[in-house]
Amino acid sequence: MKILLVEDERRMANATSELLKREGYDVEVEYEGEGGEDAFLTGIYDIAILDVMLPYKNGFDIVRSGRKKGIKTPVLMLTAKSDVSDKVRGLDSGADDYLTKPFQIEELLARVRALGRRGALVSPEEGILTVGDLRLDTKKLVLYCSATGKEIRLPEKEFHLMEYLITNKGTIISKEQLALKVWGYDNEAEYNNVEVYISFTRRKLKFLESKVQIKSVRGMGYELRGDEDA
Numbered sequence: 001m002k003i004l005l006v007e008d009e010r011r012m013a014n015a016t017s018e019l020l021k022r023e024g025y026d027v028e029v030e031y032e033g034e035g036g037e038d039a040f041l042t043g044i045y046d047i048a049i050l051d052v053m054l055p056y057k058n059g060f061d062i063v064r065s066g067r068k069k070g071i072k073t074p075v076l077m078l079t080a081k082s083d084v085s086d087k088v089r090g091l092d093s094g095a096d097d098y099l100t101k102p103f104q105i106e107e108l109l110a111r112v113r114a115l116g117r118r119g120a121l122v123s124p125e126e127g128i129l130t131v132g133d134l135r136l137d138t139k140k141l142v143l144y145c146s147a148t149g150k151e152i153r154l155p156e157k158e159f160h161l162m163e164y165l166i167t168n169k170g171t172i173i174s175k176e177q178l179a180l181k182v183w184g185y186d187n188e189a190e191y192n193n194v195e196v197y198i199s200f201t202r203r204k205l206k207f208l209e210s211k212v213q214i215k216s217v218r219g220m221g222y223e224l225r226g227d228e229d230a
C-alpha cells in the first residue's frame with residue numbers, strides 16, 4: 001500500500017515514515033505544501049497523511065484542490081492542536097479523518113489501516129470487483145472481506161480463478177471453462193487442478209470469514225454465491 005506523507009518537520013516526518021515502512025507500507029515523503037500538492041494530485045497513493053501547517057500551501061488547500069480534480073485518495077489530516085474548528089475545516093475540505101499532534105504511533109497505524117480499508121472500497125471503476133461482502137482488487141491481487149476487515153493476497157492462479165468466478169457470479173461455470181480461462185487450455189489433467197485450486201480458494205474465503213461461497217453444482221461445475229443470494 002502506497003502512502004504519501006506531507007510533513008515539514010523533518011525529524012517527525014522521517015520517524016513517521018520509518019515506522020510506516022516497518023509496517024510494510026511504501027512511503028513517500030514531501031516536506032512542503034507545493035511538492036505535497038503535486039504528489040497528491042497524481043492520485044497514485046492509497047492513503048495521504050497531510051500536516052495542516054506547511055510552507056507554501058496548507059493541508060486543507062491540498063485536499064480541497066485534489067477533491068476538486070476528482071482525487072479520491074483517503075486523507076488523514078494531522079492537526080497541531082485539538083482545536084475543533086481545525087477538525088471541522090479539515091473534514092469540510094474533504095479529509096476523511098484527523099489526528100491531533102502529538103499522537104501515539106499505534107493510533108496513527110490504526111487510522112491508516114482503517115483508511116486503507118476504506119480506500120479499497122472506493123470505486124468499482126478502479127479495478128475493484130465486488131460480490132456480497134467480498135472485494136477483489138485486480139491491481140494488487142488482494143481479496144478483502146468488507147464484513148470482517150480481513151484481507152489476503154492471492155497467488156496468480158487463484159486470483160484468475162476468483163476473478164473469473166466474480167465476473168460470472170450467479171452463473172454455473174464448468175470445470176472445462178475454468179481450465180481454459182485459468183490455465184489456458186482444456187484437457188483432462190487440468191480438470192484435477194481446477195478442483196485443487198477451488199479448494200485452496202475456498203480455504204481463503206473461510207479465512208476471510210466471508211459469506212460468499214463457491215458452490216459445487218453436481219455434474220455441472222461451480223457457482224459463486226454472494227451473501228445476498230446464498
Ligand code: CA
Pocket residue numbers: 007008009051052053054
Ligand atoms: Ca507543520
